[in-house]
Structures are given as C-alpha cells and as structure tokens.
Amino acid sequence: MFxxxxxxxxxxxxxxxxxxxxxxxxxxxxxxxxxxxVKGETEDKTLPVFEQTKKWLDIYFSGNEPDFMPKLSLNGSEFRKAVWDILLTIPYGSVMTYGEIAKILAKQRGVAKMSAQAVGGAVGHNPISIIVPCHRVVGTNGNLTGYAGGIDKKISLLKIEKTDVKKLIQKFPKRIN
Incomplete structure (x- = not known):
C-alpha cells in the first residue's frame, strides 16, 4: 500500500x-x-515524511537551500539509481550536463564511455522531482532540454535557485520573464 x-x-x-x-x-x-x-492501492494520509517534505518544499520555494533531506526511497533499476545518486550531488544553484553524468558513471563502472542518451532516460524517470534535482541537468553547451514537469517549471526551479538562467537559455529565449 502507498x-x-x-x-x-x-x-x-x-x-x-x-x-x-x-x-x-x-x-x-x-x-x-x-x-x-506507485503500484497498487493508494490512500490519502498525513504522515511524518510528508510533513517533513512539505517543510523542505516551503524552505526551497522561499528561495533558500534546505539543510536537511526527507527520508527517500528511490525505486528503479541499478543504472537509474546510480544516475539519481549523481543528481543528489549537484549543488544547489548549479547545473551538470548529461555528458558529465555519463563520464562519472563510466568512471564508476570502469568502462571507457557511457551513453548520455541513456543517462537522459534515467534522469527523465526520476520519481522524486525537485528534491532529487533532475532540473539541474542541462544539455551540451548549457542548452535547456526536456524536463518531465515541463521546461517552464525547469526554468522556474533554476530561477528559484538563483541560477543564471539567461546564460543557459539558448533555445527558449521568449520564456524568460
């Protein structure tokens, strides 16, 4: 039950x-x-982890970096979990490219190279948006690329973190406020 x-x-x-x-x-x-x-039955319920997550989100949306993390359970393949673990290392207000993540994974696995496209698939399937910061991943040369919640939300999240979005925006200049 969830x-x-x-x-x-x-x-x-x-x-x-x-x-x-x-x-x-x-x-x-x-x-x-x-x-x-989420597989199977679900029920609306107030839980301590939800209260902690709401507190985290309140701090985040106020423009500050939370100094704690709710208890997370990331369910996915070993590859996806490895990508999500790397996402958790991207500092607040910073970005990393899919290619950089692929290089880190290749090094961790002792292989010559890893597919940035495969990394993109894992990033896109991140089940815990914002807290596991998939919005901090950009394309080559800083291009803003897909975000499961929508590019507009990705831009908003990066702006909340005071990331210099204007330097990143190349494909979507009309979406800057």
Whole structure:
C-alpha cells in the first residue's frame, strides 16, 4: 500500500507518495511518468515524511537551500539509481550536463564511455522531482532540454535557485520573464 499527500507550490500542484516511512514519489500534477513508481492501492494520509517534505518544499520555494533531506526511497533499476545518486550531488544553484553524468558513471563502472542518451532516460524517470534535482541537468553547451514537469517549471526551479538562467537559455529565449 502507498500513501499520498499534496502540496500547492507557487509553480503548480504537487503529489507526494510514500511507502509509509519514506518518500518514494514527488511529481507535478500531470507531469510525464506521473506516479510511475506507485503500484497498487493508494490512500490519502498525513504522515511524518510528508510533513517533513512539505517543510523542505516551503524552505526551497522561499528561495533558500534546505539543510536537511526527507527520508527517500528511490525505486528503479541499478543504472537509474546510480544516475539519481549523481543528481543528489549537484549543488544547489548549479547545473551538470548529461555528458558529465555519463563520464562519472563510466568512471564508476570502469568502462571507457557511457551513453548520455541513456543517462537522459534515467534522469527523465526520476520519481522524486525537485528534491532529487533532475532540473539541474542541462544539455551540451548549457542548452535547456526536456524536463518531465515541463521546461517552464525547469526554468522556474533554476530561477528559484538563483541560477543564471539567461546564460543557459539558448533555445527558449521568449520564456524568460
């Protein structure tokens, strides 16, 4: 059984999922792969992990970096988990390219190279948006590329972190406010 709770963020409604003790999902409503890691019955319930996650989100959306992490449970293949672990190392307000992540993975696995496209697939299937910061991943030369929640939300999240979005925007100049 999984449990749900909800958060109304300044950039859209968010659904959270838990196995009862850990956060296992956090999605903008309607985003690609919404609730993909939640299998079986769900029930709306207030849980300590949801209260902690809401506190984390309150701090984050106020423009500050939270100094704690809710307990996470990332469910996916070994490859996806390795990519998500790297996402957790990207500093607040910084970005990393798919290619850089691929190089880190290749080194960790002792292989000559790793596919940046495969990395992109794993990033896109991240089940805990924002907290596992897939929005901090950009294409080659800093191009903003796909985000399961939508490019507009990616831009908003990077702006919240005071990332110099104007330097990153090459494909979407009209979306800058």
């Amino acid at each position: 449990f749900n709770d909800y958060y109304n963020s300044p950039i859209g409604n968010i659904t959270m999922a838990s196995d009862g003790g850990s956060l296992c999902g956090l999605w903008f409503d309607g985003q690609k792969y919404f609730a993909s890691t």
